[in-house]
Amino acid sequence: MEKFEILEHVTDLKIKFFGKDKKELFLNAMIGMYEGARYQSQDGKIEREIKVSSQDLASLLVDFLSELLYLTEINQEVYQQIQFKKFNDPSTNSRSKERGSPLAAGQAKLEGILIGKKLQRMGILIKGVTYHNLEIQQKKEGVWEATVLFDI
Amino acid sequence: MLSKKDFKKVTDWLWEIPKSFRSDMRVPARAYVSEKMLEESFKDRSLEQLVNVATLPGIVNYSMAMPDMHEGYGFSIGGVAAMDAKEGVISPGGVGYDINCGMRLLKSDYQSKDIQPHLDKLATEIQKEVPSGLGRGRQIKLDIATLDKILEGGAKRLVEQGYGEKEDIENCEANGRLEQADPSVVSSHAKNRGRDQVGTLGSGNHFLEIQKVESIFDEKVAEAFGLFQNQVVIMIHTGSRGFGHQIATDYIRVMMGVMQKYGIQLPDRELAACPFNSPEGQRYFAAMSCGANYAWANRQMIAHSVRKAWKNILGKNASPLSVLYDVAHNLAKIEKYKFGGKEVEVVVHRKGATRAFPPGHPEIPERYREVGQPVLIPGSMGTASYILVGTEESKEAWYTTCHGAGRTMSRKAAMRAVSGQEVIKKLGEKGILIKCWSMRGIAEEAPIAYKNIDEVVEVVHQAGLAKKVVRLVPLAVIKGE
Structure with missing residues (x-):
């Protein structure tokens, strides 16, 4: 299974991510975002803690990617792996589209350790991770998919 | 799906989608485009986005799109909407992630023949003096107290502090500072960035x-x-960098969480x-006002660096660069308008x-008040700017105009169509220099x-x-990566 696919978009960067489960979807979203914007790393190994909580699974993905961009810019790092300590998605119907219908704030959560390297250079600077037409869904064959539009 | 038959032609340059087109529209939607541009607009979803904006609570008169819309x-890029200040909403998506992305133009007293012999050196020096790098900032990190002063004071x-002249501020939209800025509502994430x-x-x-005045229309x-x-x-074309991006990210999240509380339902x-x-x-x-002030300060500091490069190459006695104007193209502003004797605040x-304020408007510098506000419209890399x-005619559009050319091709498609080397060669044939770290x-541009x-x-x-005043053509382009 491929990790992600860069889709055509006139102005921005649109990427579809895949994963056999939600954790892998989030991992591949991280990898796809960095690769899609051509972030290159140097040698060395860095570990950094990440904690994000959001009102639903779709927001959790946006907030997770936004937090990664923040950590990348502040620390000049790029991450390749994440060890999840906590991944809490309160949605009951996993096949439903995660659009609209926000749940109570703070219900979706993730915590983990990011493993990465020092940033060497980037190809594209991402200004923001948008909610535009954001969809997270599990396909019939069980694969999770998400499409995210990045403002660049 | 929208099609041309859904539009009513108002003039050759203005097309309207009536309010009856979709039940959730509160006002009609209008696009300032030629017929040819309208037909091309169906290729993307900008017109659908124009209709979506017409559903925002408190929107006054029309949802509008400028001719560079995409x-x-x-909101689509090129989108304009005024909300009633008492009853309406504010939407970070109507400002964008790059708060107060905008333009500043510096004038010299020189003609192109005077600068041509120094052009390459000058472009290289500007590239050296103005840090452009992706995500990388300057070597010096401001402390938070110093940053807060910039967020409050702008340019x-x-x-x-000595990074410019009094006239720079006079020739800046809002004098380079929105008074509503309050650093206490900006996250530590944004401030760190x-x-x-x-x-x-x-x-x-x-x-x-570096450009030259090629034609004068007025x-x-x-x-x-x-x-x-x-x-x-x-x-100069830049904005509020990671600071503004983080404010937008933070507050879109806040808005998402409270829309239900305020009973707001939106199509996107x-x-x-x-x-x-x-x-x-x-x-x-x-917080947005802090972002705006940061961007004006950013363009002020870049102007300072450009002036330094200018003197480094042309000598200390070189005639200095002065600011024609500095104007935002991603912002929400409180403005007052009179319609039929009644004043509305939007x-x-x-x-x-x-x-693009008209002649006589009190918010433009006195030196331009008789003729109107200068409006700076950049073209794409290597092409003309205006x-x-x-x-006064533009009152119905809340005194607004376009902001640039507008993309029609994705970066991927541009890469397939042309290489960086070819672009440099073609522009070189026109005598245009390019300084960029990345092919x-x-x-892509x-x-x-x-x-x-x-x-x-x-x-x-x-x-x-x-109204057109002058057309500018580039002599040298200095890009970020």
């Missing part, structure tokens, strides 16, 4: 250009602006909004759209990826949104 998220704060980015250009379509206004044939000018989550007169709306506006959202002037960056700026500006001119 698909964005939430004025930097001028007070802002500490080392004052005076940095950024990447993508942000650029510096002698009287050109003279009032201090512009003359073959004059060398320098154009990226339109997330809340009442302007709510605690969350006021906090966003105060929050005008301009996302990829430029404010200086226009605001008109790929050059291909190639002129073929954009609408023709001459056509876009012609619509602006014909529709009366603003």
